[in-house]
Amino acid sequence: MEKEKVLSIKDLSISFNTSSGKVDAIRGVGLNLYKGETLAIVGESGSGKSVTMKAVMGILSSNGEVNSGSINYFYYRNKEKVQVDILKISKKEMRKRINGKRIAMIFQDPMTSLNPTMTIGSQIMDGMIWHYKTPKKEAQKKAIELLELVGINDAEKRMKNYPHQLSGGMRQRVVIAIALACNPDLLICDEPTTALDVTIQAKILELVKDIQKKMNISVIYITHDLGVVAKVADYVAVMYAGKIVEKGTIDEIFYDPRHPYTWGLLSAMPDLDTNDDKLYTIPGSPPNLTQKVQGDAFAPRNIFALNIDNRLEPPMFKISDSHYAATWLLHENAPKVDMPAELKKRIERMLKEAEENGK
Template identity: 65%
Template sequence: MTKKKKILKIRDLDISFKTDNGEVKAVRGVDLDLHEGETIAIVGESGSGKSVTTKAVMGILASNGVINKGSIEFTYTDLSKERIAEVTQKYDGVIPEGYAKEEEIKTVDITQQSKKFIQSEIRGRRIAMVFQDPMTSLDPTMTIGKQVMEAMLFHYKIPKKEAYARAVQLLELVGITDAEKRMKNYPHQLSGGMRQRIVIAIALSCDPEILICDEPTTALDVTIQAKILELIKDIQKKKNLSVIYITHDLGVVAKVADFVNVMYAGRIIEKGSVNEIFYGPRHPYTWGLLASLPDVDTAGDELYTIPGTPPNLLKEIKGDAFAPRNPFALKIDEKIAPPMFEITPTHHVASWLAAPNAPKVEMPQDLKARIEKNRKEANW
């Protein structure tokens, strides 16, 4: 099995926001890897730092946001206009593995680039984002066609006729029927599901290498949700896209992700393959997230909830941020933040319970029974 190319490498990323009340430490030492054609999910409660991390990748942090330290290395294929035309024509937009020449592969640290470089070379062109509410992404005063064509005209300077034909193809790719007619429509004339498809078409308009999906199905009903997730998976296979999902919905994660990163209070506290996280979780916070999922066999009238509230990131956090809510916390948790312990080469957890000399603590029996049942059903 050939090793996939790593296209995004985040190391020790630390981001804070200056506010009237003080400095909010939103992201605290995040490490993240994304390989070609892979899907990773970042999960956690609101305010855990999921969206802030990916906005830093896109270079769209709020004006009061500061990257204190760390790097975001992005490896991409930098083709000349002539090579873009050659490759697009030859492969009908589906670019095969190994098509690039060595000198066309570049690596940049996004944290060190100017806003102008990020806008012209990275955002929208090589890394694109789909937000949760399509109405905040679409301009109500512009036709759908103009909005889909806009990025192509800006980044590639191609003739309008060519951009128009490509936009129609994109609308068809994302499952919009009667695409030519829809080009003349305005956002308010379309349903929520269709608007989200349009946003995906816009994100794909410049053939990005990474697609970031920030809660892409939250505002949609369940049946449309499933169709949008299937659509993104289908396009990913066709175009060999690398995808990052930001979500709090573990049901979505189970359907789409290869690898999962669990975030809490600005840190990644557990990461592993989707099977390792769902069938062999090691962090008490991950146990709580999984236990709070509804299940047909759940006994009682109430779902499990994690006690307490997330910490105030305006205040300095000593030790493990989850310790005050953790019924299994050790004394060391109050003083020193746990490092990442390796469970397997792909599974790591930031919990002192994973230390070699730590007392053995089992996950709650109800959760253990549920995971065992799910594991048997999945034959894992």
């Protein structure tokens, strides 16, 4: 059965005009997402993960400029499939037709995405009343159901609370309830567990997973935490300096990574079974994107860099039908380079663990 496409990003390039000059934040990003699937976008801070998704939501800051590309969103209206290029519709249309109603976003810090002057109940009901003209009584009933769905006890009483009266974990649950209020097809989670402690993090991730199953929605996670990725994703896109440098299924990225940057990210994950007494870090810093990047942006930090990396940008090399990586090491004429030995051992341990857990 053919998979149903929900989102298609092609050759997206975005720059920002800043006091330090023009920053080329996104440099030719391409992605596809299908119904019911979970995609995780990973990379260091500043790699362009959030900017890409803000473009999908139509909420780029005023100094942002889309230089090229398209963001096509597919949905059904009266059983007829509709395709919308998000970059070509007005902000007003975006608010009316897409935001909240079709694509919803959960931001990292619930305290800044909740209105401190409005009750929790009003904030959940708002979208239903605005998008669907839902009668107040009906909206109230659905808001209570949503609070129960996201695991908040005493939902009716909580409707009257203000954000400051709730804990961080409860506020994040409320933000999820607001995002789900209009039954969106696509949920974007921007670092949804950053401000929470580990036990609450696990509960929030489980919650999003359960809701996804019940509602058959597609989910995109933006994160730099590979532990989160391992728990939730079907597919992973690794971003570096405004480009996707590797993409594949969760198993391909975790057990058969091919890009040196992905090797670095996986090596930098804390591991109790390692023999190393130090935690691995990728040397150097990401490039300054106010200056034109010559060749491979990762080359200055890459101990496996080839001469060609300083001159030419690598294309996406195909490894399998679902696995691609942008590194000259995959070229047929490149010298054979294996991943670091410690990472190889770690992957073997991860595979063994997965087998023992029956995965």
